[in-house]
Amino acid sequence: MKQLGTIYGINGPIVYLKGKTQFQMSEMVYVGKMRLIGEIISLNNEMTTIQVYEETSGMKPGEPVYGTGQQMSVTLGPGILNNIFDGIERPLKTIEDQVGQYITKSVQVESLDTERKWPVRVTVELGQEVTGGMIIAEVQETKTIVHKSMIPPNIDGKVIEVVEDGDYTVVEPIVKVKQLDDTIVEIPLAQKWPIRVPRPVRRRHESSVPLITGQRVVDTLFPITKGGTAAIPGGFGTGKTMMQHQVAKYSDADIIVYIGCGERGNEMTEVLEDFSELEDPKSGNSLMERTVLIANTSNMPVAAREASIYTGVTLAEYYRDMGYDVAIMADSTSRWAEALRELSGRLEEMPAEEGFPAYLASRLATFYERAGLMQNLNESEGSVSIIGAVSPQGGDFSEPVTQNTKRFVRCFWGLDRQLANERHYPAVSWLNSYSLYVDDLSVWFRDNVSPDFINNRRQILEILHQESSLMDIVKLIGSDVLPDDQKLTIEIARVIRLGFLQQDAFHQEDTNVSLEKQAKMMEVILHLYRQCREMISMGMPMSLLLENQIFNRVVTIKYDVPNDRLDLLDQYLVDIDQFYNHIMETNA
Amino acid sequence: MSIEYLGLDSINGPLVVLEGVQDVAFDEIVEFSVQRTKKKLGRVIEVYEDKAIIQVFESTADMSLKNTHTRLTGRPMEIPLSPEILGRTFDGIGRPIDQLGDVSYVMKRDVNGDPLNPVSREYPRNFIQTGISAIDGLTTLIRGQKLPFFSGDGLPHNELAAQIVRQANLGEGSSEKFGVVFAAMGVQHDVADFFRRTFEESGVLDRVTMFLNVASDPVIERIMTPRVALTAAEYLAYDLGMHILVIMTDMTAYCEALREISASKQEIPSRKGYPGYLYSDLAMLYERAGIVAGKPGSVTQIPILTMPNDDITHPIPDLTGYITEGQVVFDRDLQGKSIYPPIDILPSLSRLMKGGIGEKYTRADHQAVANQLFASYSRVKEARSLASVIGEDELAPTDKKYLAYGRKFEDQFLGQAKDENRSIIETLDFAWELLRMLPREELDRIDTQLLDQYYGLEKVL
Ligand SMILES: Nc1ncnc2c1ncn2[C@@H]1O[C@H](COP(=O)(O)OP(=O)(O)OP(=O)(O)O)[C@@H](O)[C@H]1O
């Protein structure tokens, strides 16, 4: 570490150095006597600007700044999963061990434990030609996940030394590679990668497989693919975090990267507690065994909040490179955008809309662009799906972050204040939300769930849209005057809303529902609809049909039919037919 | 050892610039003496080589470029702490104003506080019974929670906060100690007096620490008041093991002070002139609520804010709602109907409720009953708006039942006397009494088993 500069000015997290310096753009630096971590964010002849990732109070002009020669990077290797880091990948438990319960300044910690020995199975041989991305060793990182250490992307050559299988730390060399230019590199289990640079891949694929979340309104109405992108915009308390928790718990991704970006400390505690106790539906182990948390809460330094999003996505890409399906929850991208705004304001840049910098849109684009189903350098396939919460100011979706996000994501799960107030959860609006993946996924649904799935889904949405236009009339004149077929639409829509769309995250059975059950529930509801429609066309009044308890019984299917007793659903079809026969016989 | 600098290089609103200083640190506190008589404090908010930009607490009105001496303290803002602060009253930056002299302290602490490591938090789960049905039943307060009041001018938020102080069983039995930290920012003298009287009447005055920055006090000091108060609260909670309820009023005045400083620094504003960092700044305060793992005490916050124009989308309530763990929203229409407390339950929420109620803490039916009360009340609102169009007589029979239900719900469930203290069981039983006014099929948020158990209860008895 060399001293390359002296502090000239300090304004919150921004530190200035005067004159021409030898730093590189994006270089990670240590600032001041306390050696706080920072990053060079602009360079010119008069001034060098540093963004500092820790609290700068107490720092003075004249103190030294040290260079590292490296870009702002994260360490990638075993030990990431079942762990919790701050926005620049400092492990929070280690920080607690070192300095106690409050995060003080200038804590020096390694990202990954460099002393722990991992049982390593080496997968390359002496003399083998290796290229970037190739897997050199496997480690059982957690009970659930096998970690695959790889040749860093930019390295090419021949293995000239390799260790035996055995126990190694993340820093001990596993292989030595002689590159084409005769330079020799030692490759340990862990590697570094700059957070702002996407890890290279062979090529991008169209995805036609859904990321199944166990949440009906998502999987059935507005599905997302593995490798897809989704935004969850919603005012405070409408359920963004709950929805991300649900997806993180129950989705069929292999790995979850959960980024708490500028949100509440207690929510991270909750994830830690819950996920350690809850069972991963796929492996039966605890959920934390497939999860990494990045926690840069709202009271932690704002510059590290800006970095946390990139840290998270880089970790995700790394596991994708091993061939895993990774899902990122970013809560909340608005806090990240605000961090950009705050830093930009301190730099006195020209603001665009509402004080946000002009580069907001391009930053959002590059972030969501890092999602996708990829063929990796080692030819394996893996995906990164990104689900970002958006917290619009005043709950108004026309603000810049929501609008710009909308341009770059293909699923929009808009949360509705009115629904949340009524405690209709998840408060996903069926009128304003959309998924542009439905066409890509229709073959998969046809082959793997049911041939009627896509059609039924469309019909459900149609009924809901019809209801919404009918409600405009009902609000003015009441529902009594509607013709019976329209009364039926309203009643079935009620069944759909209460019995299908509403899903109680705290109910043991209802919290996570298989696609098979979702499809069957849809079938029962539509069967009821079709039978009723026929009776009405034959002149039976809606009031007569409503005397039967069948509507309410269908509403409570979600509680009454356990997830492992889907056979019970067939009985509902039978009962609906009986209801039909009974009405027709007694009233014909 | 410390050098005194004579004179200033510029004064602009609450900001002064001092050039030619040596060894000045970002964020340190400086002492001014004006005319060699009057002392003031300031904080370094930007430094460039030998130039410091300093924000002056109190007014700069009597300062000139010549008459001021400046001394660097080399320290951030700190306050003295000891068990003696209980029962005492301080100004907005922690100087005693009760004529009882200085506090003899056992330690001094930086008022900014470092962020609590998320892994060192304990998730709050203990139900605090306030005796108020709207809160206990529907927006349950949990020990260690931050639950703000979103109110408006002239609404009884102070009365409700006072009632909570009188009735809440914060300490759960006598073995656990509880206390109150009260922070006033920009409120009238009579508000501060009202709270003092309340504390006195309920016999807790010797467990209360008050920090008062009233309307006539310097605006800039207001920025420090909640920080000072929360530092005291954390000391009482985590060093002395007490359960502390922090009441902060009025957060709107605090935010306005922040805006004033931001404007004088000519920062680029975001919405309505408030600085872009308002969210982060508020988070630094609100996130200081909670429970530290392994420590006996807790800090529970009830910040009170008055929504400008009763507008919940205004940046102050909006950003607050994004940080706090729910909100209790006051409503002018209910106030108009003389319902106390006038809480509009639909936009109100307690996020920590789910972990602190149910069989283990209150009663098994609590969550379901609450969900149903919310859902039914929103049906009441629909029925009312329909009635206002087509007339009450024209309503369908079920809608009429909703109207009757709605009236009783507002008058008797929400409404209660200012000294009425209901147990959670009374609250829940009363909720069932109301729900029985509706047909059983309408209760679609409660599962069959609970309905069997409670809906028919009246008949069984
Ligand atoms: N699926 C659900 N089932 C039951 N309750 C829910 C559900 N979703 C949300 N809620 C309720 O709504 C509350 C608020 O949800 P959440 O914390 O997810 O909001 P948010 O949109 O993340 O708000 P903020 O922007 O302020 O962080 C929760 O505490 C919970 O009580």
Ligand SMILES: [Mg+2]
């Ligand atoms: Mg949230």
